[in-house]
């Protein structure tokens with residue numbers, strides 16, 4: 001093709017953690033790949049400094065994906081020469097044996113600790129009665145280091161332009177992308193555009209029921225006496241302190257992020273109502289939680305990240321991927337930790353023009369209402 005028309009083999013739309021991971025996997029395999037994004041890499045849902053890497057999920061297939069992902073994370077660390085997941089571990093409250101079933105089935109190391117010994121595994125925590133589940137092989141993802149490393153590896157395969165639309169031409173000759181500087185025909189397109197994935201995928205006839213809402217995640221200073229040891233990531237589903245919450249250290253900065261989990265804890269941005277007062281209410285709830293549950297933190301937030309959270313009908317941790325000849329699209333919730341393994345699976349999908357079985361299985365469950 002000439003003039004305003006361009007031809008390419010594999011196009012990745014989006015330079016968030018998933019698009020970059022897929023583009024990197026394809027580049028390592030020697031594929032001809034171009035990654036489109038009009039913004040700097042990692043400015044969408046993959047922005048910010050920290051994420052939790054944890055093994056525990058309700059779906060044992062996702063536990064397996066997480067365990068496989070961790071192996072790839074260690075390879076990424078060696079390649080980048082940087083720490084990408086810290087040694088902090090994750091502590092969970094409000095769990096029983098059935099919640100650890102996926103970890104047991106997949107052979108993921110985990111331990112139980114009595115509530116009285118809570119201080120040994122999570123110093124800032126107030127006394128708790130139930131047992132705590134500990135996932136020692138997990139930790140806090142260094143999100144920005146990850147994006148920096150991936151951007152470097154993908155390099156000039158990233159082209160700074162947005163894709164306005166995707167369509168499947170009737171002549172059957174590839175998939176068309178409309179961009180600001182021309183029209184492309186690709187043999188395969190991977191749509192990794194975060195919250196924009198459903199709109200772009202619709203152009204290829206793929207329907208994705210993704211719900212998007214605003215999420216508030218304030219961070220709090222860690223008190224001096226707890227600064228010396230690495231603090232674990234935290235998941236509290238016990239209800240003992242009145243909220244269902246996750247938390248994570250921000251590397252070694254002495255700050256700790258806390259956010260609400262569950263239905264109705266994100267602010268609807270589709271109904272046109274003002275969102276400010278709802279966001280403030282969520283921050284107040286979190287600060288009150290910190291005061292009750294985490295006396296080792298100062299309950300005054302010193303910063304906040306407000307971002308768009310996306311969920312499939314399966315809710316928290318649901319992951320979906322869709323395929324039609326020439327196009328694969330991916331989206332869901334809490335996908336940062338899975339980026340290395342999803343990058344490989346998406347690369348398989350682009351090269352083989354099919355949906356890998358692992359992704360087909362988890363997608364089926366992601367579409368069942370939580």
Ligand SMILES: Cc1cc2nc3c(=O)[nH]c(=O)nc-3n(C[C@H](O)[C@H](O)[C@H](O)COP(=O)(O)OP(=O)(O)OC[C@H]3O[C@@H](n4cnc5c(N)ncnc54)[C@H](O)[C@@H]3O)c2cc1C
Nearest residue numbers: 014016017018044045046052162163193194334335336337
């Ligand atoms: C506050 C918060 C906390 C989270 N906590 C965790 C956690 O603890 N653990 C975890 O594993 N996950 C967590 N997640 C989820 C995780 O961050 C996301 O699932 C992941 O970052 C999604 O990556 P992505 O590449 O799919 O999307 P994004 O990072 O949003 O990337 C999509 C990219 O596509 C680009 N794009 C959009 N439209 C177009 C277009 N038309 N043309 C070209 N490019 C386009 C965007 O600019 C963007 O760069 C959290 C998310 C948030 C917001």
